[in-house]
Amino acid sequence: MTSSSWPRWRRPCHKNCVDETLSFEPKIIAFLCTWCSYAGADLAGISRLQYPPSIRIIKVPCSGRISANLILDAIRSGADGVLVSGCHPGDCHYQSGNYHARRRFVLLKNLLEFVGLESDRLHFTWISASEGEQFAAVVREVTDRVRGLGPATRFVKHLPDGSGK
Amino acid sequence: MSQLNETITRALRERAGDLLAAGTVDAFVGFTTGTVPMVMRPLVARTPEEARQFVWNSFCVLNPANFLPELVQTLSGEGQVRVGVVATGCWSRNMVVQIQENRLRREQIHIVGIASRGMVLPRRVRALFAGREITRVEEKEHELVVSGPGFSETVSRWSVVRDNCRTCSHPNPVLFDEMLTSHSTRNPVADRFDQIEEIERMTPEERYQWFQGEVATCIRCYACRNACPLCYCPTCFVDESRPQWVGKSLDPVDVSLFHILRAYHCAGRCTDCGACEAACPMGIRMRLFTRKLEKDVLALFGTEAGMDPGQPQPLATYGLDDPQDFMLRG
Ligand code: SF4
Ligand code: SF4
Ligand code: SF4
Numbered sequence: 110m111t112s113s114s115w116p117r118w119r120r121p122c123h124k125n126c127v128d129e130t131l132s133f134e135p136k137i138i139a140f141l142c143t144w145c146s147y148a149g150a151d152l153a154g155i156s157r158l159q160y161p162p163s164i165r166i167i168k169v170p171c172s173g174r175i176s177a178n179l180i181l182d183a184i185r186s187g188a189d190g191v192l193v194s195g196c197h198p199g200d201c202h203y204q205s206g207n208y209h210a211r212r213r214f215v216l217l218k219n220l221l222e223f224v225g226l227e228s229d230r231l232h233f234t235w236i237s238a239s240e241g242e243q244f245a246a247v248v249r250e251v252t253d254r255v256r257g258l259g260p261a262t263r264f265v266k267h268l269p270d271g272s273g274k
Numbered sequence: 275m276s277q278l279n280e281t282i283t284r285a286l287r288e289r290a291g292d293l294l295a296a297g298t299v300d301a302f303v304g305f306t307t308g309t310v311p312m313v314m315r316p317l318v319a320r321t322p323e324e325a326r327q328f329v330w331n332s333f334c335v336l337n338p339a340n341f342l343p344e345l346v347q348t349l350s351g352e353g354q355v356r357v358g359v360v361a362t363g364c365w366s367r368n369m370v371v372q373i374q375e376n377r378l379r380r381e382q383i384h385i386v387g388i389a390s391r392g393m394v395l396p397r398r399v400r401a402l403f404a405g406r407e408i409t410r411v412e413e414k415e416h417e418l419v420v421s422g423p424g425f426s427e428t429v430s431r432w433s434v435v436r437d438n439c440r441t442c443s444h445p446n447p448v449l450f451d452e453m454l455t456s457h458s459t460r461n462p463v464a465d466r467f468d469q470i471e472e473i474e475r476m477t478p479e480e481r482y483q484w485f486q487g488e489v490a491t492c493i494r495c496y497a498c499r500n501a502c503p504l505c506y507c508p509t510c511f512v513d514e515s516r517p518q519w520v521g522k523s524l525d526p527v528d529v530s531l532f533h534i535l536r537a538y539h540c541a542g543r544c545t546d547c548g549a550c551e552a553a554c555p556m557g558i559r560m561r562l563f564t565r566k567l568e569k570d571v572l573a574l575f576g577t578e579a580g581m582d583p584g585q586p587q588p589l590a591t592y593g594l595d596d597p598q599d600f601m602l603r604g
Contacts, residue, residue: 177535178511178535181531181534181535198598208593208596209592211592211596211598212592212596214600214601215596215597216567216570216589217538218600219600220537221534222478222481223474223481223566224481224482224534224563225483225485225486226482233601233602234601234602234603235601247603251602264531265527266527
């Protein structure tokens with residue numbers, strides 16, 4: 110993949126960045142539920158835990174609110190990875206949002222892999238408000254796995270001039 | 275006409291006529307011969323005389339469940355109604371789905387069941403006679419006699435039956451008020467998900483190439499969506515513009531996302547009736563995507579769509595111990 114066909118916002122910053130694997134810092138969109146996982150991320154920050162700057166957090170009311178549309182929109186816009194996290198089973202603020210989400214997510218992940226998305230681009234997890242350490246660990250792991258794949262190409266939409274969608 | 279179809283056609287005309295005459299139903303939905311060979315036309319009969327036009331054969335590929343709720347609603351302007359309808363296994367399961375989704379009430383329909391022998395995909399027949407004009411197709415017990423200017427040839431019926439009918443697991447209606455035929459004893463195929471497993475065994479790169487090739491010729495006409503009894507959203511996601519989840523162009527990513535989302539919306543609801551594939555002018559096999567979901571729903575949640583009107587749909591409910599090994603940490 111040539112740098113000119115990358116979406117504008119994540120082309121290599123200067124001409125010396127020729128080795129993509131060295132220069133590649135993935136962009137990962139994280140959908141976090143406000144009650145548990147977002148609070149977990151907040152705790153990681155307050156506790157000054159180190160984790161890669163690859164993540165872009167989007168706060169949502171509940172993991173049950175995260176639709177296939179949102180995930181696919183992140184992918185077509187050029188996210189190298191997507192992380193989705195909600196409250197642990199039994200902890201949902203709305204009782205059952207995460208249980209419903211769990212059924213939808215497994216079907217979506219399987220379907221996307223079936224049509225050729227790399228398995229390591231899309232991750233789901235449960236993180237509670239007290240799990241700052243776990244949040245940092247998950248971001249490290251997801252970043253490593255996505256970095257191993259290199260920049261996203263499949264289902265990323267490009268305009269004919271090579272810019273993003 | 276084959277003996278069997280003739281018997282069913284005769285019984286259908288008679289039963290529909292009786293039900294209409296007795297006032298048990300206010301209208302009856304079936305099929306009649308269209309103007310083009312191998313294309314059947316849906317027919318709504320309001321009188322016993324009209325019911326005499328019903329025909330049953332292997333070309334009834336449209337799914338009457340598709341327009342049933344709207345028909346009931348339209349007729350309801352005249353008060354309480356009940357609509358009679360013919361149904362094979364998959365069609366009856368679509369009606370179950372509609373009852374689960376409150377699109378229909380059980381007492382609004384009177385289902386006359388027919389055990390399906392499998393429907394023929396006209397595209398398959400036309401492909402056999404590429405370049406020649408087919409003006410007439412006559413169905414015999416196990417053959418089709420295809421004729422046109424200067425030719426008349428026989429093809430085996432089963433060789434041109436639709437893929438979904440070949441792997442059908444429920445040829446008999448699961449919900450019916452009466453049966454026109456005896457129950458089918460057709461053996462379900464040993465492994466109906468063979469085709470899906472074959473794709474699953476490919477590498478991600480191969481699967482990506484396969485998928486791109488599979489949808490490459492889609493012209494975004496949405497005939498597949500329009501033929502599907504599950505697709506009744508007042509504003510379909512493909513028509514939404516704020517935000518626009520899927521671009522309207524023929525860009526491969528737009529086309530891919532359309533097919534991914536359309537299939538995903540059918541998860542736990544699709545009965546593999548094959549109306550989508552039969553309607554597609556480009557021969558796209560979009561059932562491969564819905565069947566992947568069907569396979570997973572069965573494997574993960576142990577259910578099949580439209581089997582019991584009293585049960586919730588798999589994605590409208592959950593289990594406390596649903597599988598979650600796909601997650602990063604349990
Ligand atoms: S494709 Fe989806 S949004 Fe469109 S009508 Fe069908 S179910 Fe509704
Ligand atoms: S998606 Fe296709 S096979 Fe499934 S119910 Fe709709 S028309 Fe039938
Ligand atoms: S009917 Fe066929 S060509 Fe039309 S939108 Fe569906 S898959 Fe594409």
